[in-house]
Amino acid sequence: MKAILSSIERAGNKLPHPFILFAILAGAVVVISTVLAAFGVSAINPQADAEVHVRSLLSGDGIEFMLTSVVSNFVNFPPLGLILVVMFGIGLADKVGLMSTLMQVSVAKAPAPLLTFCVFLAGICGSIASDANYLILIPLAAMLYYSVGRHPIAGAAAAYAAAGAGFDASLFITVGDALFSGISTDAARLVNDDAYVSPIDNYYFVACSVFILAIVGTLIVDRFVEPRLQRVLPMGKDFKTDVTSPTLKDAEKRGLKRVGLATLAYAIAICLAVYPDASPLRNEDGGLIPSPFLEALVPLMFGYFVLIGLVYGITTGEITSSRDVPQRMAEAARELAPTLVLFFAISQFIAYFRWSELGQFIAIEGSNILQVTGFTGLPLVGAFIVMSAFLNIFMTSGSAQWALMAPVFVPMLMLVGFDPAFVQAMFRIGDSSTNIISPMSPYFSVALVYMQRYKPDMGLGTLMATMLPLALGFLVAWTAFLMFWLAMGWPIGPGVHMMAG
Template sequence: MDNNNGAAPTGAIARFLNGIERVGNKLPDPAMIFLSAMLIIWVLSWLLSGISFDAIDPRTGETIIVNNLLTGDSLASFLSNMVVTFTSFAPLGVVLVAMLGVGVAEHSGYINTGIKLMLKRTPQFLLTPTIILIAIVSHTATDAGYVLVIPLAGVIYYAMGRHPLAGIAAAFAGVSGGFSANFIPSGIDPLLQSFTQSAAHIIEPGMQVNPLNNWFFTGISSVFIILLGWFITARIVEPRLQKTPVDGDTDDLPEFHEITGKEKKAFVISTLVMLAGIGVLIYASLGADSSLRHDGSLTSFQAPLMKSIVPLIFLLFWVPGAVYGFTAGTFKSSKDMIDAMSKAMHGMAYYIVMAFFCALFIAAFSQSNLGALLAIEGAQVLKAMALPSAVTIVGIIFLTAFVNLFVGSASAKWALLAPIFIPMLMQLGISPDLTQAAYRVGDSSSNIITPLMPYFPLVVVYCQKYVKGTGIGTLVAMMLPFSIAFLIGWSLFLLAYWWIGIPLGLQASYIYPAG
């Protein structure tokens, strides 16, 4: 496993990684997986529709009946409702609205300037934890961490006389390995929540899940991931890299450009505007008769504040982004701001295509009753095994981490797994909030060791600027200590968090039904 010369690992590790790459490359696109899954659901509904099952539907108290989706009436309904099924797909609007605001903040330069300012003013002793912190925060700007934080971390480490690959590894660990650790709400929160809520409706129609149901856990997890990532970087990764010579063309490395006075002024003004807006929001919500409350409560699902979380995320990025753009001069007219929003939507084109097929699959899975049948029968098997709830949760984490090696998209995986995991564990008395938290831990931990993750090859290229012989095996070997530590350590952290009884997030619970 020693890989000091930058060559790919040999032996069992190489065979294992090559096997994963071969299998992963044979998988179809996630959109086609959803289409294929929908067709399989149709066929299974036809085959099982004539079979009587003993499972009792908790929604009706009656025996589960599988609905045949290949009848004339079902197919006619499918075609006539296809557009509504797609446009009413909950994650679609949530993600697009949030990304419109993030696009303005990102393309105006507001986010980039903020990251550069934080990195440049950090003492060398705190460089690693600060990079991991900024990498975690960068999740709010979707791909900004991959295209900005990771390469800049390499530049800064090299400029400070430290091995640049250690900076890249720390940043990659924070951006991708710590994907579910963030104390700032982002678009991923309502995105996962929408899948969780849809899956929970299989057991309890009308059940509501708060978009910030994991916020407290992910916020506190960010501290844990920063400390653990700092330890792994300092004690394992960086000492090992000292034997790896920097033989790349450092003259061709990207320069760390100084932030101009105009950019600094624009950043300060836009941040103050953002803070002023947050202050106004807090003030407006203080009174018991505030229009943001429902019957005096801010956290009620009927409270306008709770219903406005996604629009507030939009404004949190759109307002300072627009102010920065016009103040710094990156926006010359309103057209530039609209172009920034358009660019953000260009990046969401693939997601929209995937959402179309995902919406159809989710609808078919729900209408067939196969989800309810699988959940109830699966719960019966788990109950018969009499496993402790903690063991079940750890099993969900490790299974998710394994699936993540082949299917990189967090939303694509959760769209497939939520209709199975959520109802099944609800039958075992485990809440959707806790199941979602377990999924997020598993989904993040193995991101950094799978070559099938879309940005993995890009990180290899970043490394090659410093060490010419860097390959996929090099990066996997460098990131494997982070992945193992995150998977085991974060799982134990979730169990300890659960045992102590700290709330997972807003209106979240550990048990179902909530007591």
Template sequence: AGIAAGFAGVSGGFAANLMISSGDAVLSGFSDMAAKIMDPNYNVVASCNYFFMATSVFLIVIMGTFVTEKIIIPRLGEYKENGDGTLIEESAEMSAKDEKALKIANFVFLGIILFIAVSCIPQNSWLRNPETGSLIDGSLLLDAIVPLFTILFFVPGLVYGRISGKFKNSRDLFNGFSNSMRTLSGFICVAFAASQFINYFNYTNLGRILSINGANVLQELNIGPIPLMLVFIFVSGFMNLFMTSASAKYAIFAPVFVPMFMTLGISPELTQVAYRIGDSCTNIIAPVLSSLPIILQAMKRYDKDSGFGTLVSCMLPYTVVFMVSWSIMLVIWMLLKLPLGPGAYIYM
């Protein structure tokens, strides 16, 4: 039950965050490029979904708690240790040196956040737009969000590695970089193909042609923006069962759907929100999710008879409840015409 709750929070509520994340920066970049197919002057920024996604955190926590307490725990019944009476493997305790390194690294982490926050306060701050003083539109804070996140995690990691003794010299640091880059190699390959895909769409005007023709069909159907977004959420969630990379999938979706929905008066920011809802909810039941072997291995530590079927049966209620409640929240948001983020609205 603990593994199910943790997995649901991390992957099922994947898009919901109280902070602007690197995912916001990546997806808004695709939305921005796709929006420029229809309007070269349109800008989509990393904070465009912040209001909706920050509010979604509370929804996901409440719904996740409800499913865990009322559905998952009663369904699993009484715990029988490891199925055969053997003791559960205990986690290794941290050494005093590692604990000291972790504490100092955490203080460095908080110090960097505090420095960035304080730097944003002055009206003439170097992180603001030098002309308007805005922290949102054209500011260095959002333009440099990716390198800022890099510094935010690299510096504390370097401090921890140095104090704990894991980084004794530059070779150890290099090996750490190499091991991290291995996990990104698949994404880099996909990003290269995705960039070509978007460029071909722009060069051939296929994105514009598909968008206009698709918009004409949707206008004839006259199903309205709310049913349209609900269908798009379902399509995103269904495709996520076969291709779980949010950025790679959106690189294909954005050049087609963003301009198409713009023609119908739906903002790129709303299209991005609907995509993120569908993409998040089905992660936990997708058989091709990269973290699935880790989850299954963790489950077998506590129940040797568990497998993929056990995992899916535990996670399916989360998927259904998250999808339904999150979609209802979006419908309410659309009916009230609330902003999705700073300067980001539902309709064009």
């Protein structure tokens, strides 16, 4: 086990920082486009029935494009605006302490027989709180297990699996939804200028996945992981902890009650606005798919999180003046700085890929190979998920990995009939499942440190052995659930199916 971990770590450490990686890839696109253009390489786009010629980025037009489009490539990058708007709203609610309080309440108040299930529900949905999900839930779950006589490391493992392996499933619209949909949109436009992937295009599937993953995780932890830990790391006198049970202040309790009332009032207001047939939030036929309502979900979610953040912050005293609101939002936005820097490199890479027509050429040739070999349908779905899961072990940044894969696979699979939003849904399964067994993940060591509070001599090998059944269980069960979903013919989001209509 240690040899496997060391090999993975060495391979991952050889990868450059994602910013440098995409800068290198952009340079590679320049070179490859120049070589292919010199040989007059082209392909026939079956959708437009038009010949696509690879264009050289070192031609006069190419050099002009690279020099004059740097700013526009970045500013017009689809995920940029979405992730900022979402983060402003969620960040306000997080910075006033609402997210951490909700996680504590959802787990601490759980009945003993449902403790593991509640940990998984809280951890999976807690991805909306980003890093706080790991830092709060893992020690909290370990402490709760210990307090009821259960193995604390099993509790920490359940929380880590929920937060990591279930990262891309949620009952809420998250920053990840905005980020992935923006990258998918940009990739899809390599072959269709009008393509658009909404942040809610995977919502039906990922929301239902929350309960499937929570059930699977509960069964694995209660029936396999915890009994094994009791054998290999039996609880004894060396299990010590200085973690105390969290208690809510009266102001926090009042804040939660008022947040509940504010949520109810906001939901009623939205329903009243959407209900009339003549509502401007409906489409011309009076329907909701598609409609301005679905297109406005991101700003509506922004408004909701600002509302509950204000209610909770004012009640608890975290917000005492109007100046505190933009200050809290700015604190949340500062955490996005590394992502924005990465977006700059990614946006240039994808723009070069699109302008040179290299992306469309690869998509056409790749789709032709898939059709000739007959490797389509469910076998292709399974292979793509497994490939995503394997790559995720070495590149744990979901945005970086999807930005690398999307420009190649989204247009390629679109040309064999797949909806780009469905390709994104496949990726999310692989992107989540193996997070918890990757030594490259910054939270791999964080989880180990929390577990060592109870067993100081616990090593990386034991952590890997503990998390591996959960990672494989999530990967197999989530993939099987997607196959079942497809067999039932259900949409994965509003008006979105496996095959584009």
